[in-house]
Amino acid sequence: MTQTLSIAALFDTIVAIFAKAGLSPDQAAAVARTVTAGERDACKSHGIYRIEGCLRTVKAGKVNPLAEPTVTVDGAIVRVDAQGGFAPLAFERGAPVLAETARRHGLAAMAIGDCVHFSALWPEIEQLTAQGLAALAMCPSYSSVAPAGGIQALLGTNPLAFGWPRPGNPYVFDFATSVVARGEVELHRRAGKPIPEGWAIDAEGAATTDPTAALAGALLPFGGHKGSAISTMIELLAAAMIGENDSVTARKVLGDMTLSPTHGELVLAFDPRRFTADPFTAAEALLEAIAGQGARLPSQRRFAARAAAETEGITLTPDETARLERFLSLGLDAV
Amino acid sequence: MTQTLSIAALFDTIVAIFAKAGLSPDQAAAVARTVTAGERDACKSHGIYRIEGCLRTVKAGKVNPLAEPTVTVDGAIVRVDAQGGFAPLAFERGAPVLAETARRHGLAAMAIGDCVHFSALWPEIEQLTAQGLAALAMCPSYSSVAPAGGIQALLGTNPLAFGWPRPGNPYVFDFATSVVARGEVELHRRAGKPIPEGWAIDAEGAATTDPTAALAGALLPFGGHKGSAISTMIELLAAAMIGENDSVTARKVLGDMTLSPTHGELVLAFDPRRFTADPFTAAEALLEAIAGQGARLPSQRRFAARAAAETEGITLTPDETARLERFLSLGLDAV
Numbered sequence: 001m002t003q004t005l006s007i008a009a010l011f012d013t014i015v016a017i018f019a020k021a022g023l024s025p026d027q028a029a030a031v032a033r034t035v036t037a038g039e040r041d042a043c044k045s046h047g048i049y050r051i052e053g054c055l056r057t058v059k060a061g062k063v064n065p066l067a068e069p070t071v072t073v074d075g076a077i078v079r080v081d082a083q084g085g086f087a088p089l090a091f092e093r094g095a096p097v098l099a100e101t102a103r104r105h106g107l108a109a110m111a112i113g114d115c116v117h118f119s120a121l122w123p124e125i126e127q128l129t130a131q132g133l134a135a136l137a138m139c140p141s142y143s144s145v146a147p148a149g150g151i152q153a154l155l156g157t158n159p160l161a162f163g164w165p166r167p168g169n170p171y172v173f174d175f176a177t178s179v180v181a182r183g184e185v186e187l188h189r190r191a192g193k194p195i196p197e198g199w200a201i202d203a204e205g206a207a208t209t210d211p212t213a214a215l216a217g218a219l220l221p222f223g224g225h226k227g228s229a230i231s232t233m234i235e236l237l238a239a240a241m242i243g244e245n246d247s248v249t250a251r252k253v254l255g256d257m258t259l260s261p262t263h264g265e266l267v268l269a270f271d272p273r274r275f276t277a278d279p280f281t282a283a284e285a286l287l288e289a290i291a292g293q294g295a296r297l298p299s300q301r302r303f304a305a306r307a308a309a310e311t312e313g314i315t316l317t318p319d320e321t322a323r324l325e326r327f328l329s330l331g332l333d334a335v
Numbered sequence: 336m337t338q339t340l341s342i343a344a345l346f347d348t349i350v351a352i353f354a355k356a357g358l359s360p361d362q363a364a365a366v367a368r369t370v371t372a373g374e375r376d377a378c379k380s381h382g383i384y385r386i387e388g389c390l391r392t393v394k395a396g397k398v399n400p401l402a403e404p405t406v407t408v409d410g411a412i413v414r415v416d417a418q419g420g421f422a423p424l425a426f427e428r429g430a431p432v433l434a435e436t437a438r439r440h441g442l443a444a445m446a447i448g449d450c451v452h453f454s455a456l457w458p459e460i461e462q463l464t465a466q467g468l469a470a471l472a473m474c475p476s477y478s479s480v481a482p483a484g485g486i487q488a489l490l491g492t493n494p495l496a497f498g499w500p501r502p503g504n505p506y507v508f509d510f511a512t513s514v515v516a517r518g519e520v521e522l523h524r525r526a527g528k529p530i531p532e533g534w535a536i537d538a539e540g541a542a543t544t545d546p547t548a549a550l551a552g553a554l555l556p557f558g559g560h561k562g563s564a565i566s567t568m569i570e571l572l573a574a575a576m577i578g579e580n581d582s583v584t585a586r587k588v589l590g591d592m593t594l595s596p597t598h599g600e601l602v603l604a605f606d607p608r609r610f611t612a613d614p615f616t617a618a619e620a621l622l623e624a625i626a627g628q629g630a631r632l633p634s635q636r637r638f639a640a641r642a643a644a645e646t647e648g649i650t651l652t653p654d655e656t657a658r659l660e661r662f663l664s665l666g667l668d669a670v
Binding site (some may be wrong): 287 | 410440441444446471484495557560561584608611615618625
């Protein structure tokens with residue numbers, strides 16, 4: 001039977017699951033806020049689905065469940081040392097300092113280090129747009145994408161996310177710099193369907209439409225050499241520049257792509273009002289003109305799902321409910 | 336007959352052309368450095384080819400040939416008021432201040448305003464990487480690109496450029512966020528050839544492979560909705576946020592796409608050594624791994640052309656030589 005519960009009730013359940021798994025109250029709450037946001041926005045790949053991977057990472061001893069992130073400021077650079085914990089608490093501890101630093105200098109960068117990453121970037125971006133800031137975030141992942149013209153996995157699926165404050169919901173995009181997520185290829189494999197041309201290469205570096213060969217090979221970047229260049233920039237800025245693992249190293253040190261990787265993240269925040277007196281009128285005119293053409297602004301599906309969840313609650317499948325109950329009763333023995 | 340001349344000799348000729356056209360010595364030298372760099376790097380679309388458009392813009396009274404850009408610093412924001420002049424001198428005046436501000440705070444933003452833009456971004460990026468900084472630059476242009484899912488030109492071809500310092504030539508990319516430049520469509524039209532699918536839509540918003548219909552319609556962004564989102568971000572950050580024309584406004588105020596547009600530009604600079612003690616060893620390993628796969632790093636063709644130009648000089652076609660001579664003798668009467 002399906003079950004419908006409020007956003008708050010789902011959040012409480014997820015907090016309890018992570019508390020049972022041994023996370024500190026602050027860690028459990030931050031992870032639960034992120035997972036709940038995914039489920040609330042019908043972004044299933046970052047909702048309840050993520051809990052198992054997090055628990056497996058805890059069980060494998062690859063994350064510090066009690067980490068207390070530390071925050072230091074140096075000029076316009078905010079450094080957050082996640083102390084080997086999950087990313088959400090590190091971000092939450094750093095975000096107010098990033099906002100304050102961006103307001104003071106006009107812009108600021110937050111470099112999160114030594115963090116275990118499993119979340120989408122948009123929940124973070126939205127914490128900054130809610131404070132009237134524009135924000136750009138990026139991080140490496142596991143090497144699973146070949147550079148354009150290359151023959152082997154080297155880059156990660158390296159997400160890039162951006163947000164701009166608006167009345168109501170912000171302008172937000174958040175996407176992988178690979179053509180598709182690895183999970184999409186896996187879904188084709190399970191369905192016994194070929195993947196479209198241009199998604200992947202096989203282990204020999206040849207183009208393939210066979211999902212099994214693709215999973216043994218590498219994904220391709222979105223947008224050909226342009227997307228490949230952007231993905232490379234993410235490795236340079238959000239790994240090399242901040243002294244954290246790049247996607248090759250993240251994969252090497254863990255030796256497993258089913259656990260959450262350890263790497264860093266770079267978040268830039270801009271205070272638009274420090275740049276010009278009224279940055280928002282022209283921005284609204286542009287965004288309304290885009291929507292007025294019938295071109296969908298990014299994140300609109302998420303915002304619609306969120307509005308529905310806020311009034312009608314979140315409906316879980318019997319399988320999802322059973323999984324949550326199992327995690328709640330068995331803790332780390334469930335994974 | 337073809338003519339081969341040294342980089343310095345070509346530079347002197349171009350300076351003389353712009354001096355004859357009425358530019359101040361500093362404006363003429365800055366514009367000439369940019370045009371010479373394009374020709375030197377065999378980036379023909381930004382070399383001698385650009386001179387005529389610049390001269391036409393001067394003749395039309397749409398640029399201040401004697402502009403003295405001003406530079407002010409506010410926190411980590413460097414504001415350059417180009418005073419209606421061409422972009423290169425504004426950039427050159429601001430760049431040392433941007434570099435100093437980035438070193439002081441770890442990162443900084445330069446907002447160039449009221450400038451007439453005709454140049455590629457990579458000559459600017461390379462001025463910053465030469466000082467050991469990473470840099471990200473972007474600007475709007477003329478609205479000629481429809482947002483993904485849209486039916487009309489709204490976004491510009493909005494270039495995005497990034498650089499990372501390396502021993503020898505830096506890592507640099509610089510590309511339009513449209514699938515192709517408008518000039519590519521024009522070349523197909525002249526050759527009587529259809530354009531590939533996915534490049535453009537016609538005036539009714541329908542997909543087209545007819546270059547004439549495409550020129551009356553709109554280009555498409557690279558990489559589908561992802562490239563469209565990045566292009567939109569460029570309008571927000573490098574137009575709305577800095578209080579300068581977006582691509583729609585730039586086209587509207589000039590009413591002509593053959594003259595150089597007036598808008599702003601946003602350049603971010605990062606001092607990698609402020610972020611971590613050794614950002615460069617890991618970066619080199621990554622870039623060498625990419626090149627080691629046979630994947631070409633961006634800008635390699637430019638660097639090869641530059642090396643050749645430095646030893647062998649630059650060879651001009653008879654037509655190019657004739658054009659330079661005409662500009663030199665007739666000044667603005669040549670256009």
